[in-house]
Amino acid sequence: MSVERGLVGRLGVGDSPVGVLLGVTLLAVALTFFLAPGLVIYPLAAFALVVVYGIFREQGTTARVLALAATIVTVLVLGLITIYLVAQSIPAFRIMGIDILTKTGGKLWNPSSAIYSLVPMMWGTLVTTLIATAVAAPLGVAGAVFIAEMAPDWARGLLKPAVEALAGIPSIVYGFIGFVVLNPFMAEQFSLPTFGSLFVVGVVIGAMALPTVVSVAEDAIASVPGPMKDGSLALGATDWQTTTAVTLPAAFSGVSAAVLLGIGRAVGETMAATVILAHAQVLPDPLYDVFGNTETLTSLIASQYGIASGSQMSALFAAGVVLFITVLGLSIGSQYVERRMERTLGGGDT
Amino acid sequence: MSTDTGVASALDRGSTGPLRYAGGAVVAIGAIVLVASLLAFVQVVPTTVAGASLFDVLALALVAAACCLIAVVVAAKLGVLDTAPDHTAGTSLAAVFGLVGLVVGGLVAAQTLGFSTLWPIGALAGAALGIVLAIVPQEDSALAATGGGFALLVGGVILTDVIGPNWRWQPEGLSAAFTPETTLPILLGVTGLLLAWVGAQAAAGFGTQGKARGASLLVSANAAGMIALLVVLISFIAVRGWGPMTEGIRFGLFWEPVTWFQPPGLDEYVVISAPLLWFHWPFVMEGFAITNAINGVAPAIVGTVWLVVGAVSVAIPLGVGTAVFLTEYAEQGRLTSIVEIATNGLWSTPSIVYGLFGLAFLVPRIGNGSSLLSGMLVLSFMLLPLVIITSREALLNVPDQYRDASAALGVSRWQTIKSVVLPAAMPGVVTGAILGVGRIAGETAPILLVLTGEPFPETGPDLLNFGAAFTSSFPFVELSFLNTDALLQPATALPYQLFATITAGVGDVGEGFSWGTALVLLLVVFAFYAVGIASRRYFDTKLQS
Structure with missing residues (x-):
């Protein structure tokens, strides 16, 4: 209570009737949406009225409260995502116990007898992500080095929009090309027994994660202070020696953050995997058969949401939880290394 | 010499x-x-x-x-x-040819010499040979x-x-x-x-x-x-989509009556005719119907436009508001760093997870089924972190001298934000928003779960409904411009339509239709990007002058 009053007091919200009114109506909107969503229009109208009144009477306070409310909504969205994912997945965890993450023998995915093991999907996600990383990380970092360090102006002017455009191509378009062009190609040329394979998905996802790696790594390389490079060049080192011995080590945290972000993209990529894979919820046999077929966590959700209900739906939410935690971990990890880089470079804003 | x-x-x-x-x-x-x-x-x-x-x-x-x-x-x-x-x-040559030697040695041992389980020996020998040749x-x-x-x-x-x-x-x-x-x-x-x-x-x-x-x-x-x-x-x-997309375009100039009236004292109408341009592009103007000679993606285009409009009108105020609060009002401390971590986490959250969230949280509350409104909200949640990140960056880049100078003139904090900080940060905010829009316009996974119904509808969502009517209850006049029913109906969108052509089997739509849809989708997304990049250039030059 005292903390709240302290916060409210510090924000200067509590000392104005407009602020209090805004807060109350907003709270009413939130409560109605949770309890009786059909009636949400009435508190919403009241809130709008108060806002209009506030804009004319106390613009400063209104703006401040609205900004605060926007912040709360943002945090609330992340909180709600977490809560709802976890809450919906509890039944599946209750049915399967820890087996949902570890069961590798026998039937792995059989909704009619309520057997849900996410192991094949986790394996599929792992394999596709590894392949994608093997494609995106070296090529992406090399592309970033080229843009930041080596490219003449005209090439940089060409490459930066090209990378942005590559990032802009919707994932379903990549998936469509994979489905219509790559799948038949692989089936014909490599005599694959099934339509679609982890290998194709991994390569396609790698191409999709490439622009993310390039642009984030390029920012990191470009933020290495110029004097550090000048010192190396003044000692007679070539540009390439400077890049490998000074710039890349200095930007190492940023570059690895870029790779982590790219991996996060690859883990969460849905449509390419959904369209290309043949949706078999079994482990490939043997495990390292990258030309085999299995499922990824994302494509499981996208392909089964329509036919799922009850415990199967809950199992899909469990897949969502695994995804969410993985990607959140990657995101927090990359933020951590990025901060460390800022510290080592002394501000990082040079 | x-x-x-x-x-x-x-x-x-x-x-x-x-x-x-x-x-x-x-x-x-x-x-x-x-x-x-x-x-x-x-x-x-x-x-x-x-x-x-x-x-x-x-x-x-x-x-x-x-x-x-x-x-x-x-x-x-x-x-x-x-x-x-x-x-x-040096090491790079050794690494490269060590790897080459590893692969070649392993393959030769396994295939040519027929070592079934001993192939690692060949691989290691090959690697050693490559490294020795490279280093010694x-x-x-x-x-x-x-x-x-x-x-x-x-x-x-x-x-x-x-x-x-x-x-x-x-x-x-x-x-x-x-x-x-x-x-x-x-x-x-x-x-x-x-x-x-x-x-x-x-x-x-x-x-x-x-x-x-x-x-x-x-x-x-x-x-x-x-x-x-x-x-x-x-x-x-x-190349593949151009043909299907432009099939059946017809246009022409016609001499047609524009307006007519009856002047007083005359028994005849005066008809004013003018040349009118008539243009018909079936692929982007028609829906999907048996009677159509050429089926089109008009409903999907309309759906995508409404999705983007809805997502933007929710996400931009929320995102810019959050960025303003974090940068201008809040003290830089634990609160801001928590929100920062939350936004970065939201930014990298997989799109399908947003879809699941919408399915669990929004769908039961909004019409209990797929609806355009749920789609808009889910996409706005996806857009939100990008708007926050870019707006915050733009606000942080506004020099403190601007704020100090404004404060020294006795201007209140909100006035400073409104007339000094936000205009200076505008380029970054606008660019970030438009690039984000390009991203959500092509997003498929979340709308798959919360938006879609019939994959190939005949018409798109009809959201605008201007009208005025008298009613018997307070306030007795009903002015409507929004068709709220359409908000609660399922809709379709370009990326979903492309997905549907794949899953529905190409039998009844034809592969040309898919390629055409892909091209239209690409054009729509790139149009957003082009606007974003152009506005960045515009604001940059305006700021510099």
């Missing part, structure tokens, strides 16, 4: 004379082999050239280039060419031994038909089978790339200059590859 030339040659080593030509020839042959084998891999060039197998020709070229490289090294050893090789070639001799000999030696090996294998037309390899445990049509291009391409790399080092006279030249060759080739990927992807879709 003599010292002068000596200095010049030390600085420009390899930039003139036979070394440059010989090294350049090796690079050129390597590059040509690489490109040719890439094209052969995707089967756009015939595999026979003038009666001979293309692969034999390429292998011959590799052998020639390898001999050229070896000749360069021999000449350098004899002191004919001016080079500056290091003692040893002086740099120039090492390059010739590894690069040239590998090219000779590959060329020999292909020319002597060890991997001949009837060769076929089915690795144990893998579902794929390798045939010469795919294996040879891969082998030749890799060798060509390695040879070009080694040749570039030779052309620059070995040593540090050589390493720099070799690295810059690889990195530039990678960049060129990215551009090539973009060009191939877009032109592929454009």
Whole structure:
């Protein structure tokens, strides 16, 4: 209570009737949406009225409260995502116990007898992500080095929009090309027994994660202070020696953050995997058969949401939880290394 | 005089004379082999050239280039060419050819010698050979031994038909089978790339200059590859989609009545006619119906536009508000760093997870089924973190002097934000928002779960409904501009339509329809990007002037 009053007091919200009114109506909107969503229009109208009144009477306070409310909504969205994912997945965890993450023998995915093991999907996600990383990380970092360090102006002017455009191509378009062009190609040329394979998905996802790696790594390389490079060049080192011995080590945290972000993209990529894979919820046999077929966590959700209900739906939410935690971990990890880089470079804003 | 030339040659080593030509020839042959084998891999060039197998020709070229490289090294050893090789070639060459040796040794042991479980021995022997060849001799000999030696090996294998037309390899445990049509291009391409790399080092006279030249060759080739990927992807879709997309476009000028009236005192109407342009583009103006000659994606375009409008009108106020609060009001401390971590977490959250959230949280509350409103809200949640991140960056980039100067004039904080900070931060905010819009316009996974119903509807959501009517209840006048029913109905969108053509089986829509949809989707997304980049340029120049 005292903390709240302290916060409210510090924000200067509590000392104005407009602020209090805004807060109350907003709270009413939130409560109605949770309890009786059909009636949400009435508190919403009241809130709008108060806002209009506030804009004319106390613009400063209104703006401040609205900004605060926007912040709360943002945090609330992340909180709600977490809560709802976890809450919906509890039944599946209750049915399967820890087996949902570890069961590798026998039937792995059989909704009619309520057997849900996410192991094949986790394996599929792992394999596709590894392949994608093997494609995106070296090529992406090399592309970033080229843009930041080596490219003449005209090439940089060409490459930066090209990378942005590559990032802009919707994932379903990549998936469509994979489905219509790559799948038949692989089936014909490599005599694959099934339509679609982890290998194709991994390569396609790698191409999709490439622009993310390039642009984030390029920012990191470009933020290495110029004097550090000048010192190396003044000692007679070539540009390439400077890049490998000074710039890349200095930007190492940023570059690895870029790779982590790219991996996060690859883990969460849905449509390419959904369209290309043949949706078999079994482990490939043997495990390292990258030309085999299995499922990824994302494509499981996208392909089964329509036919799922009850415990199967809950199992899909469990897949969502695994995804969410993985990607959140990657995101927090990359933020951590990025901060460390800022510290080592002394501000990082040079 | 003599010292002068000596200095010049030390600085420009390899930039003139036979070394440059010989090294350049090796690079050129390597590059040509690489490109040719890439094209052969995707089967756009015939595999026979003038009666001979293309692969034999390429292998011959590799052998020639390898001999050229070896000749360069021999000449350098004899002191004919001016080079500056290091003692040893260094770790990168050792790493690359160690890996090559590992793979080759393993494959030879497993396939040719038939070691079933002992293949790691072959692999390790190959790796050791590669590393020793790369590290032990002086740099120039090492390059010739590894690069040239590998090219000779590959060329020999292909020319002597060890991997001949009837060769076929089915690795144990893998579902794929390798045939010469795919294996040879891969082998030749890799060798060509390695040879070009080694040749570039030779052309620059070995040593540090050589390493720099070799690295810059690889990195530039990678960049060129990215551009090539973009060009191939877009032109592929454009070529296949252009026909279906533009099928049946008709337009013309017609002399048509525009308005007519009856002047007083006259018994006849006065008709004013004017030339009118008539334009019909079935693919983007029609829906999906049996009676249509050409089915179109108009409902999906309308749906995508409404989705974007809805998502933007929710996410931009929320996002900019959050950014303003974090940057201008809140003290920089634990609260801001928590929100920052939350936004970055939201930004990398997979789109399908947003879809699940919408399915669990929004759908039961909004109409209990797929609806346009749920789609808008879910996409706005996806857009939110990007708007916050870019707006916050833009706000932080506004110099503190602006705020101080405004405060010194006695202007209140909100007035300062409204008339000084936000206008200065506008370019960043707008650009970030538009780039984000480009991203959500092509997003499929979340709307799959919360938005969609009938995949190929005849009409799109009809959201605008201007009207005024008298009613019996308070406030007795009903002004409507929004058709709220349409908000609660399922809709379709371009990316979903493309997905639906894949899953629904191409039987009743045809592949041309899919390619056309893909092209329209690409055009819509790139249009957003073009607006974003153009507005960034506009604001940049405006700020600088």
